[in-house]
Amino acid sequence: MTSTTQDQLKRATARAAVETIAPKLEADSIVGVGTGSTANFFIDYLAEIKGRFDGTVASSEASAERLKSHGIPVYDLNSVDGIRVYVDGADETNPALQLIKGGGAALTREKIVAACAEEFVCIADESKWVPVLGSFPLPVEVIPMARSLVARELVKLGGDPVYRQGVVTDNGNVILDVHNLEIMEPVALEEAINNITGVVTNGIFALRPADLLLLGTAAGVKAFS
Ligand code: 5RP
Numbered sequence: 153m154t155s156t157t158q159d160q161l162k163r164a165t166a167r168a169a170v171e172t173i174a175p176k177l178e179a180d181s182i183v184g185v186g187t188g189s190t191a192n193f194f195i196d197y198l199a200e201i202k203g204r205f206d207g208t209v210a211s212s213e214a215s216a217e218r219l220k221s222h223g224i225p226v227y228d229l230n231s232v233d234g235i236r237v238y239v240d241g242a243d244e245t246n247p248a249l250q251l252i253k254g255g256g257a258a259l260t261r262e263k264i265v266a267a268c269a270e271e272f273v274c275i276a277d278e279s280k281w282v283p284v285l286g287s288f289p290l291p292v293e294v295i296p297m298a299r300s301l302v303a304r305e306l307v308k309l310g311g312d313p314v315y316r317q318g319v320v321t322d323n324g325n326v327i328l329d330v331h332n333l334e335i336m337e338p339v340a341l342e343e344a345i346n347n348i349t350g351v352v353t354n355g356i357f358a359l360r361p362a363d364l365l366l367l368g369t370a371a372g373v374k375a376f377s
Pocket residue numbers: 186187188189190191240241242243252253254255256257258259262
């Protein structure tokens with residue numbers, strides 16, 4: 153697949169997300185907005201309906217800047233009562249709509265915003281669809297001083313953690329990308345990694361999976377729920 157084709161699929165799913173959420177939004181609605189290239193297309197299409205909802209909460213500084221550049225209000229999560237719908241991309245999705253996220257290092261804020269949302273809509277191109285999670289290295293956000301401790305514990309869980317050099321998250325932490333995991337029990341592994349001292353969040357979204365997946369395919373955007 154060429155990158156142009158993949159971008160076309162990302163655009164199509166982002167546009168479908170705006171068409172899907174628009175009828176659900178009211179004047180006081182808050183939209184949660186994810187991070188990454190697919191989320192960026194979503195932000196650009198969301199601008200076409202700005203004014204039909206109150207504003208947004210962003211899952212990263214980068215998305216907040218893009219939203220503001222379109223004149224879309226961005227609120228602090230602590231200043232809003234709730235989020236009507238959260239729209240975000242993914243690095244992998246399985247048929248249960250459990251995800252791996254964090255390729256853009258925004259996983260912690262993404263998981264927080266998803267936890268607040270009435271509805272979580274995942275937007276992805278078909279390259280992200282997998283039967284079993286784990287081919288994409290699992291991102292884990294870690295307090296910097298705990299990096300080696302957490303890496304040793306991740307090895308005990310069967311993974312091969314690699315320090316993502318030169319990346320500092322919006323929260324001031326570092327990322328370990330865990331290779332060679334075959335995630336047969338996503339909920340159990342999400343909980344086990346969260347229980348390692350020094351881990352802030354891991355990129356498995358199984359305790360709170362997506363409610364709706366809009367998957368961009370060569371045959372059109374398919375919806376799964
Ligand atoms: C960022 C993420 C993104 O949703 C994920 O990396 C997918 O990105 P893209 O839409 O660019 O393929 O989790 O932390």
